[in-house]
């Protein structure tokens with residue numbers, strides 16, 4: 001598909017909900033819309049096509065989508081009165097789970113795309129224009145991967161950090177989660193395609209690649225006679241000229257194998273910052289969640305990772321108020337948080353996801369108790385985040401500079417722990433890794449000063 005000439009181009013707006021994967025997918029959808037002749041807009045006002053890229057993880061996800069669609073219905077009617085057309089699509093996990101229902105309940109919707117079908121957006125658009133209302137809900141992940149190879153992600157000028165899809169889907173079936181139903185079984189993208197994408201990004205100036213998927217450390221690909229794991233992929237990607245940093249998200253503790261821990265130890269490009277969700281510190285709750293490990297398994301795993309790479313910092317996801325969670329179970333979660341210590345975390349109240357085993361349970365927890373537990377957990381996690389940032393003051397950290405700051409002469413980069421750091425300097429900092437002495441913490445970022453002017457090149 002060729003880009004349309006400028007004069008004929010319309011406006012496209014992708015509204016993203018939810019996780020990092022969705023942010024990446026939204027960028028992908030935006031790029032495909034550009035190829036189809038719709039320049040990206042910042043809002044619905046001057047868009048000719050609007051795509052809601054939905055998420056099923058957060059509370060009341062479907063209701064939020066219907067409320068957005070209500071507003072789009074009004075806008076579409078206003079446009080029609082002016083003789084203009086507005087095309088509305090719904091994508092993402094809610095689309096996958098409730099596509100038929102969305103088409104039935106919301107006549108404003110012109111097409112629905114599940115998470116594995118974004119590459120078919122031009123076909124969906126054409127059918128919508130012809131008066132059909134298609135729903136693409138199949139799990140054709142290999143086609144999606146092929147499309148990524150044939151129509152690679154566009155990056156912004158001077159983009160320093162980029163996401164790279166390496167894996168889709170999940171086989172774990174945690175009893176609170178819809179991902180195995182909405183994204184399908186685990187499937188890994190071909191290693192040579194990933195390497196080629198990272199090489200292309202690096203030649204365009206990208207210095208940091210974050211490998212993404214629902215369960216990235218389950219990566220396995222055997223298409224060339226050998227089996228590639230995530231550790232193998234890291235060894236290969238760390239050798240790509242220009243790539244200084246490698247990250248990955250998100251992962252399951254069960255798939256954290258020795259080779260991957262060794263990669264954290266041996267490859268300086270693999271950042272010592274790991275998002276490894278534990279969800280709960282209670283063995284009874286972990287069992288009920290079908291996490292297939294205990295809280296002590298998690299503690300021992302963290303000990304092994306820290307033994308291999310002592311400067312590793314951690315982040316996690318937590319769910320409070322899973323059905324059956326007692327006060328003691330919750331105390332066990334607080335104990336695990338104190339034992340491990342997290343640099344940053346995401347925490348949520350449990351909410352029922354239709355079709356998951358957790359949603360069927362009779363022993364749901366009162367909303368008030370969930371609220372109180374979440375507040376207590378978040379206070380503890382926030383105190384750990386603040387303490388972690390405070391402990392960085394006086395240290396010298398490697399910072400990869402990404403962009404100018406808000407004030408003249410200020411530049412912003414990230415530490416290995418993804419903390420944002422503001423430094424006075426010049427534009428030549430952008431895209432380089434420099435030693436920075438952390439001077440003080442701010443509320444959302446750190447402030448520091450350059451230690452030397454030579455780039456520190458990660459091997």
Ligand code: SF4
Nearest residue numbers: 170172173174177179
């Ligand atoms: S491992 Fe993650 S994506 Fe997979 S089912 Fe569990 S929570 Fe969902």
